[in-house]
């Protein structure tokens with residue numbers, strides 16, 4: 001397999017494709033059928049060190065001196081090349097992570113949109129002049145951190161690369177990217193397209209490999225000046241410790257247990273597609289998946305019945321068949337989700353979707369499952385499952401709904417379904433979340449909308465202009481001239 005001419009067993013360092021130092025590789029599996037797909041490089045600390053040095057070299061060279069307009073043009077061109085290759089990239093993602101083709105295509109479009117957005121934003125981040133004492137001129141400069149490390153997960157590789165690497169490059173940083181070991185192919189292709197678009201050598205380096213090896217080496221490297229990590233809470237804590245050792249800033253985009261609050265006065269028909277889709281998109285393997293549906297008693301039976309109808313019609317099958325739900329990313333993830341389903345043995349299942357009968361036996365399929373009348377303290381209502389599983393929790397009052405919504409350790413996103421404007425505003429303020437949606441969920445995932453969490457969901461913001469502040473540092477210049 002040589003997608004876009006790339007040999008997946010190689011790393012991309014200093015503008016060239018190169019073998020990993022150890023020569024060892026890791027196998028990639030197609031989760032739709034359990035068959036071997038190809039091998040990728042098992043990057044090591046030595047490869048990470050080479051990549052960090054290449055990035056530092058880029059900062060010391062032409063890339064470090066590039067203007068915002070020059071970076072903008074390159075990013076825009078990368079976005080164009082991404083769109084030109086939408087079929088190849090979407091197919092690759094479908095094979096690699098089991099994402100149904102339509103969803104994989106949406107990820108390619110999002111990657112291109114990030115490039116376009118940050119291309120447009122690169123020259124619109126300005127410093128300020130500060131009125132000060134007589135005889136002084138004071139101003140601020142927004143400058144890149146230098147070398148930025150990007151550790152991304154397997155669930156939305158293209159989108160997460162787009163939002164973090166795109167913003168970092170726009171601000172003039174040089175990036176070292178460690179994709180997830182389950183999902184490297186589109187990351188490697190992205191590096192190739194960036195190279196073709198004219199990104200100078202060393203400005204983007206990609207080292208695949210295991211988290212505990214290449215990932216840990218990147219997080220701990222003293223030559224890295226900022227770390228952006230998207231992934232699990234457990235690894236996020238390790239990354240923060242490494243960043244603490246080197247005293248560098250870190251952005252953590254971690255998990256969630258995001259609620260949708262449905263009140264008696266909500267437009268149920270409008271809510272229904274959002275209620276279900278937010279739980280089953282990407283087989284529920286979405287940090288901002290809505291795994292908790294809180295429903296007021298007056299519409300409780302109606303919502304359960306209508307969600308159950310939709311669940312009963314859901315079909316899970318191979319990514320290339322482009323059904324409602326694909327396989328989970330791996331049999332390991334399937335085992336984790338099945339473990340949660342066992343913990344729900346005491347609960348009432350409102351409805352389940354079907355795994356299609358001709359789905360390959362080796363695929364990592366789980367039937368989408370909807371539980372009803374779940375207690376807010378139950379493990380399935382507290383822990384991130386990362387599979388196509390939702391729980392419905394009844395409530396009586398707004399106060400109770402808020403307490404349940406805020407009653408987990410996470411705080412990523414939340415939504416309010418209600419026609420009452422005052423309630424919408426009250427809850428938007430009070431909900432513990434980085435994004436709140438009113439009468440929708442996800443707002444189409446807009447690249448313009450700052451995103452990130454609180455509590456165990458992490459800290460720092462990516463997406464939108466906000467990310468550009470995170471990927472830069474502010475310098476104050478005070479000139480005394482009399």
Ligand code: NAD
Nearest residue numbers: 152153154179180211212215216231232235253254255287
């Ligand atoms: P993970 O934490 O296991 O892996 C994420 C990345 O970290 C991978 O590249 C992995 O190789 C690397 N890694 C693993 N161990 C490491 C270590 N010791 N040092 C350095 N790097 C290491 O997470 P995952 O299973 O790939 O992804 C699922 C998790 O990611 C879920 O909890 C999900 O909610 C979260 N997530 C969050 C967001 C967000 O934006 N908030 C987006 C997507 C996924």
